[in-house]
Amino acid sequence: MPATEHTPTLPPTFNRLAWSNLAAQSAEQIALAAAPIVAVLTLGVGEGQTGLLQTALTLPFILFAIPAGLLADRISRRWLMAGSEALRATALLAIPAAIAFDLLTLPLLALLGFIAVCGTVAYSVAAPALVPSLVPPKLLPSANARIELARTIAFASGPALGGVLVGWVGAAPAFGFAAALSVIAVVLLSGIYEPAREPAPRRHPLQEIREGAAFVLHHPLLRPVFVTQFIFNTASFLLLAVFVPYAVRRLELTASGVGATLAMYGVGMVFGALLATRAMRRLPFGTVIGLGPVTGFVAAGVMALTTVVPSAALAV
Numbered sequence: 040m041p042a043t044e045h046t047p048t049l050p051p052t053f054n055r056l057a058w059s060n061l062a063a064q065s066a067e068q069i070a071l072a073a074a075p076i077v078a079v080l081t082l083g084v085g086e087g088q089t090g091l092l093q094t095a096l097t098l099p100f101i102l103f104a105i106p107a108g109l110l111a112d113r114i115s116r117r118w119l120m121a122g123s124e125a126l127r128a129t130a131l132l133a134i135p136a137a138i139a140f141d142l143l144t145l146p147l148l149a150l151l152g153f154i155a156v157c158g159t160v161a162y163s164v165a166a167p168a169l170v171p172s173l174v175p176p177k178l179l180p181s182a183n184a185r186i187e188l189a190r191t192i193a194f195a196s197g198p199a200l201g202g203v204l205v206g207w208v209g210a211a212p213a214f215g216f217a218a219a220l221s222v223i224a225v226v227l228l229s230g231i232y233e234p235a236r237e238p239a240p241r242r243h244p245l246q247e248i249r250e251g252a253a254f255v256l257h258h259p260l261l262r263p264v265f266v267t268q269f270i271f272n273t274a275s276f277l278l279l280a281v282f283v284p285y286a287v288r289r290l291e292l293t294a295s296g297v298g299a300t301l302a303m304y305g306v307g308m309v310f311g312a313l314l315a316t317r318a319m320r321r322l323p324f325g326t327v328i329g330l331g332p333v334t335g336f337v338a339a340g341v342m343a344l345t346t347v348v349p350s351a352a353l354a355v
């Protein structure tokens with residue numbers, strides 16, 4: 040009899056990581072969407088103050104991404120992820136507690152959001168580094184696709200769910216649900232077996248950061264990618280900083296409407312992922328890379344048009 044070919048499957052320990060990643064990414068997106076909505080609708084803040092809130096929610100990525108990467112090379116990545124996710128769950132649970140006792144203020148919301156995003160940074164940096172130790176090399180493309188799929192689902196559904204929860208049942212349940220997802224992520228991580236690895240060479244962290252920065256800034260391909268990404272992300276954060284109060288007061292959107300509009304970002308990611316393969320088959324790679332900033336510029340122009348034609352459809 041001919042031998043039966045078996046399609047390799049991803050190991051169960053990786054599947055726990057994939058589900059944990061989906062729970063963690065969803066918790067992040069729900070909380071990030073709910074925070075400015077609560078600030079505007081509950082605390083009554085304006086564009087300038089939501090800008091400060093958005094800064095607090097963005098700053099950990101700037102301050103701790105590289106240190107978190109260095110830490111992930113030195114200690115157990117599973118424990119780093121579980122600890123960071125537990126930190127995020129604690130910070131998120133403190134928000135509904137503050138609401139219940141009528142103690143929530145914008146500075147407190149910004150502080151708790153900052154702490155929660157610190158957990159996000161550590162988890163996001165360690166998760167991709169853990170994948171190669173859980174799956175064989177030939178399954179890495181499938182594993183990475185599964186991780187990216189979880190991220191895409193979270194970006195598409197998290198903001199809408201956050202807006203719906205705030206609009207229908209209130210701010211406290213929205214943050215409570217996000218915290219519950221973070222707890223689920225921790226529980227799933229506790230069942231992962233992480234193989235031992237050789238300890239990284241003990242070097243001064245600042246020396247590693249300097250070497251890494253010098254490598255990126257002097258590389259002919261990485262340097263323009265870094266500069267473009269920096270400009271692109273700065274513009275994106277500026278837009279997010281003012282969008283919620285603008286959408287509520289100018290476009291007259293409800294909390295659910297704001298969440299649904301923010302969810303279009305994730306829907307766009309899905310369409311982009313589906314179209315990217317075909318585009319790379321038909322166009323030069325450099326052209327495909329350039330389509331990202333060009334499309335972002337067009338989208339920003341359409342959003343700016345809403346200042347003249349205040350249409351929710353244009354924002355979507």
